[in-house]
Amino acid sequence: MTQSTKPLIILTGPTAAGKTKLSIALAKAVNGEIISADSMQVYRHMNIGSAKIQPKEMQGVKHYLVDILEPTQDFNIVLFQKLAKQAITEIYAKGKVPILVGGTGFYIQSVLYDIDFQESAEDTALRVELEQLAQEKGAAFLHDILKECDPAAAQEIHENNIKRVIRAIEFHRQTGRKISEHNAAEREKKPAYDSHYFVLTDQRNKLYETIDRRVDNMIAEGLVDEVKKLVELGCRRDSTAMQGLGYKEIISYLTGEIPLEEAVYRIKRDTRHFAKRQLTWFRRERNVIWIEKDKFAYDDEKMLHYIKTQL
Secondary structure: OOHHHOEEEEEEOOOOOOHHHHHHHHHHHHOEEEEEOOOOOOEOOOOOOOOOOOHHHHOOOOEEOOOOEOOOOOOOHHHHHHHHHHHHHHHHHOOOEEEEEOOOHHHHHHHHOOOOOOOOOOOHHHHHHHHHHHHHHOHHHHHHHHHHHOHHHHHHOOOOOHHHHHHHHHHHHHHOOOHHHHHHHHHOOOOOOEEEEEEEEOOHHHHHHHHHHHHHHHHHHOHHHHHHHHHHOOOOOOOHHHHOOOHHHHHHHHOOOOOHHHHHHHHHHHHHHHHHHHHHHHHHOOOEEEEEHHHHOOOHHHHHHHHHHHO
């Protein structure tokens, strides 16, 4: 069996769509194991703000790429791809089916199309120069540089995602090419697996209501204390782990820049914007099977049955 004929199930969708619960039922139904495609759930001590699945929720289904790094460590798409591919190999060796679950579309794409990230070597001096520019003149200034050299990448990458902005500028300066064109070419590759790509979603107003409730619950469950402990562990505002929604806003509250009410408002607003960007991303993907919850009367059994008929 070649790699391209090996099965890979993908279950994704916007934040707060309900992926976790459905993924457990799916894994049990197909003898699968789950690989988390989430940029924050890899970190230990970050349970509340990342809405991390807890051991009791796993119902005995093995999860990979959850709680594997300290929050002071860096995590990026290249490392994700490497670890995800290792997990897939391990799952196949057990005779089970890998299920990639999470809302980070680019992470999923990196595995599905086996995207090559090694075309340009890192230039430490250039990276330091760009990082200093961001600190001195702000994220918007750096994003404007990207707009000039690669407008398509600038449209796709949010200005607050400084690491990706820097990487895109680096790529252009090192190769003379646009990273948006490179990524587009990589996306035209055939999938590296026999894949089934499901996107779970809900009506936008209901999704937004769920997001708002989730944020309120996170605050009630102790998100502020969670962030305090992360700061005590050595996390700084510019740490990779602190770039996740909910964490940087609470740091702004803890440093006295904004009141808690404003932090909560920003988390809700930015999470809704993030969900909108996620949906835009998934609509661009090829061969996607949409699972719209309202069309299944919000019945998990009906959704699971439909997914199984598509495999």
